[in-house]
Amino acid sequence: MRRFVIIGQRASASPDFSLADLAGSSGRLDVLLRCLRAALLVSHGLRRDTVVYLVLLGGASAPRSLRIDGASARFLRPDERSLALLVQKSLAAPVAGAGFSLVRPGVAVANEGLAAVLADLGPCSPYLLEEHAPDLREAALSLADPVFFLGDHQGLDPASGARLAALGASAIGVGPVSVHADDAITLVVNELDRREAASG
């Protein structure tokens, strides 16, 4: 199973953003939605072996987290508005207790941030996507249970960075140019696809 965790420093943890001005009203949730598409969607389908976590650290309800599981999610479309509507509806669902609660098929919400995600992940091989880090094409990558952590367009907040350092996440980079987070995910996914194909 492949898992991706995208941490949005100001991404809205509450559903009170406008679909007509997503980039302006949601703390740049649009960045995270593009990451979701890059990780989970392929031509005419979903990657059933992939789980995406969005950590939402912005707005009055923060922190909260979403988990979208490619094995059981349904009706995901690649356009940003459709994905924004899915997140908005999921964030509006009542959630109680600790950890992740399922709010629709394949989609769960937690009233916590990175702590809930790390508890949910359990044992795994953690990687942190960073600029200028060792190239993923040359890196040893676990194909069994890799987890890739990414910041948003502003990078990582210091608290999240410290947690991931404590977790022992290996830093990897995707190339010589500083690209959008969703492009970095596309490049990681392609590298994993290639290695899985090569290993039969």
Next chain:
Amino acid sequence: MRRFVIIGQRASASPDFSLADLAGSSGRLDVLLRCLRAALLVSHGLRRDTVVYLVLLGGASAPRSLRIDGASARFLRPDERSLALLVQKSLAAPVAGAGFSLVRPGVAVANEGLAAVLADLGPCSPYLLEEHAPDLREAALSLADPVFFLGDHQGLDPASGARLAALGASAIGVGPVSVHADDAITLVVNELDRREAASG
């Protein structure tokens, strides 16, 4: 200079689509807008060495084409709605005569399809992105003046395919999984970035 040509079989050539239902009302122009982002935008900026053509073969005004030049375009934001608004305003501008006419800084419109694009490209090294084609990581790629042609989520229409075959475009693939067109562009751009960095 790097150039990308994305051919939308049903993408709207007229501005009469709804921003509130882009995927449903524009002949899947959203697919082409994601390609535009992948080709032209990097973290906090534009790729000044890149030009993107969108060939719009859908709707009453078809065929028409757009050209977006990273060297002179301004105010491009990565979210789909912003890019859709840019395309909508550009398609609404009056354009007369043959070939591309500038309708705003860096953005030009032609009242023709692929023929206008091929005339505008001039001499170049053409490549066609295709599934199951030879891997781009192993391919000889021109760094001087490559042009990459892509279909949309439905592939290429037969007429466009025949034109590109006549042009002698080399087929290249991006990996073992069938991915979205924007992901394919991200993978091409990364390969070019790596080769340029390696060649100094």
